[in-house]
Amino acid sequence: MAKADAWGAPGGMAFARRETRSDGLAGNTRLIAEPAYKRLLAAEPLLRRSIPALIVIFLLVIAALRVLSLMNERDDVERDAKAILTLAAAQLASSLATTSDTLPGATQDLLETTSRQGAMGRSHVLVVTDSAFRITAVTPRSVPWQGHSLDGLVQGGQPLFMFGDRAGVIEVNIGGQD
Template identity: 80%
Template sequence: MAKADAWGAPGGTAFERREARSDGLAGNARLIAEPAYRRLLAAEPLLRRSIPALIIIFLVVIAALRFLSLMNERDDVERDAKAILSLAAGQLASSISVAANLGSTPGATQDLLEGISRQGAMGRSHVLAVTDSAFKIVAVTPQSTGWEGRSLDAIAQGGQPLFMFGDRAGVMEVRIGGLDWYAAVSLTNGRNGAAAALVPQDAVFDTWRKTVSLNVTLFVLTAGVLIVILYAYFGQAARALAADRIYLEAHQRIDMALVRGRCGLWDWDMVRGKMYWSRSMYDMLGYEPCDAMLSFGEVDEIIHPEDGDLFQLANRIVAREIDHIDQVFRMRHADGQWV
């Protein structure tokens, strides 16, 4: 009995010292992890509501960045196309001037056009033309255009500065057959003719449009996947909340039944040496309820020494000497009495 009285000293049990412990955390782990965990719990509703806004902002930023990138790419394509036209017109005018000084024939001019057309970055959609002083086309490639013999300034509408200033007008946008073209005109020496290089804008931006189409498709697919994930997330969150509510209601009903019946529920994990007590068990013994698992020693410490030993009982169960527990023992109440 002296030993029992010593156990009954105030503050002597592990249960009375559990106020200094967190649920499953102790020491430095509690100091480091618990504040962050509490902040996370407090911020969880805000984070849940902010997820749709974050996804929308993410998609808008991605779309804006990709749009700017595509527009820069379009400017580069346009700049390269204009540079090719300007160089081709200048080279063609220079070659015509040299050929004229050598007394070339119209057939030689057509061959010159074909040769320049095959050089550099000239594509099938590019058109090269040589005109006389009245801007009447005397040679053109490809000949399938049917422009030979027609006036270039009548074909290319809106390009009057080209025929007045030549190279100084740069590359301009003109209308040919109801379509938008880029055109560059270079006047030959003595203004006895001109060389022109033209290309449809549709041909210039054909590859770029395919890139835009691919990017739009990928963006739509990405947005669709994120929307599906968002829908699944909120669906799962709603089901989790419903499950938590059902669990809490069932748990409260069980606790109420246990409290009114003056019963306590034990869940004994012998492998890990841990026990879970219902809140009614804490209430019967006057201790502060705790959601954490109790250790073997904490429970054994408040059992009367004359009423059995949990360690011995566990060993008998493990050895299969018994297959159920029917044990009567006294436990130390928080106020020191035996229950």
């Protein structure tokens, strides 16, 4: 079987393999591709040196896209939180309007229930004021605020005092903290 080759066939040359060129290109293909191939070979060292820089540029682009994505996600979360807070405030105002004022702890109970149902953290404070912006009811964590004027505690809340619920949700400072 080792000597089973086309050379042993009758006629010898009918099944002989053709010699191929060492560079792999033949005929017109060589005439067309050779100049581009030589330029590619000349640029190869430059291309090899540029690969790490291209990788770094690619990673920077990916990082920039991720930062933009996170910023967009943060804006979405903030917008959703403001919408939920607006709805909760409207529901609380509606509940306060229908609650009878004869029960002294009804407003306080309503604030505690809203705080609990809204899954608010310890840093969140719910406040009910009268028409002169005096605090009449507050969540248990901020009881010392009861009886004080809201415009004296809140800095940056002037739109809330002027426009009420039409001001929407805005960020304010209370005691120098956001």
